[in-house]
Amino acid sequence: MQFNAGRRALILAGLAMTVAGCAAKAPQTQASGTPPATSGRPTETPSPSPEPTPSSPHPEPQLVTPTRDEIIERFNAKVPQHWGLDVPGVISTLPAGATGVALTLDYCGGPGGNQADHTILNLLRQHDMPATLFLNSRWITDNPALAKELAENPLFEIANHGTRHLPLSVTGQSAYGIPGTTGPGAIYDEIMDNTTMITNLTGKAPRFFRPGTAHLDEISTQICLALGQTPTGFSINADAGATYPARIVTQEVGRAQAGDIIIAHGNQPNAATGKGLAEALNQRHGRGGNLVTLTTATTT
Numbered sequence: 001m002q003f004n005a006g007r008r009a010l011i012l013a014g015l016a017m018t019v020a021g022c023a024a025k026a027p028q029t030q031a032s033g034t035p036p037a038t039s040g041r042p043t044e045t046p047s048p049s050p051e052p053t054p055s056s057p058h059p060e061p062q063l064v065t066p067t068r069d070e071i072i073e074r075f076n077a078k079v080p081q082h083w084g085l086d087v088p089g090v091i092s093t094l095p096a097g098a099t100g101v102a103l104t105l106d107y108c109g110g111p112g113g114n115q116a117d118h119t120i121l122n123l124l125r126q127h128d129m130p131a132t133l134f135l136n137s138r139w140i141t142d143n144p145a146l147a148k149e150l151a152e153n154p155l156f157e158i159a160n161h162g163t164r165h166l167p168l169s170v171t172g173q174s175a176y177g178i179p180g181t182t183g184p185g186a187i188y189d190e191i192m193d194n195t196t197m198i199t200n201l202t203g204k205a206p207r208f209f210r211p212g213t214a215h216l217d218e219i220s221t222q223i224c225l226a227l228g229q230t231p232t233g234f235s236i237n238a239d240a241g242a243t244y245p246a247r248i249v250t251q252e253v254g255r256a257q258a259g260d261i262i263i264a265h266g267n268q269p270n271a272a273t274g275k276g277l278a279e280a281l282n283q284r285h286g287r288g289g290n291l292v293t294l295t296t297a298t299t300t
């Protein structure tokens, strides 16, 4: 399976943004409408390494999910060589040959992050447009009724956005000033505590995982895959952590082509993301749409 490494590399050099602890980056191709500077700049530049992943980006079917102790024993001595948004094992685009575009929305939770932008959800429902919703434990806990409603709507796929919204590291690496997990055991907890919560919500384990800040190392990706979930990045950053003005959001979503994975935030109703996404989705709907969930795109 191949992914568009060139496009991934192109967008990697962008400016990092963060809102409410949920980080993303600006695309290099943006010519105007520079988003406002924000606090929380990254301390390290992610390596734009386009090398192929060492193994399939899809987890092996898990007959039995490894235990926490088994994960620690298997991964404790491993030393990562990569850190950032796009490391070996992360999918940033859909599989080669995919005909759709995957819209992924993050619901980060935590202080300032527990809201929902109903403009976006209503539009998706109105146009029957599917999306993959990455829910954090804190958001689910604060929005039990809405989380259940979203889980019961077949338009929406529920994915894993972590338990405490931490960068996923075996060495405690930070992203945007947020300290990451400190080892395989903490990574297990960050993935699996929310897996339990989502499984209780949907009746099945999530298939895709995106860490808080979207930063991780390649040992973390291996742990994620061992636990049956695909670490998921993105190829189009639609809102740069909900900091872009609406017209830039519209522009970025509008340039999506088959195979792209779009990231935006569904938890910032006071940001311009909703307005910009609404315009972009209306335009896309006019062209017949072609949005897919990650699972649909990776199993057909």
Ligand SMILES: [Zn+2]
Pocket (backbone or CB within 6 Å): 021, 022, 023, 106, 107, 108, 161, 165, 211, 212, 213
């Ligand atoms: Zn987030």
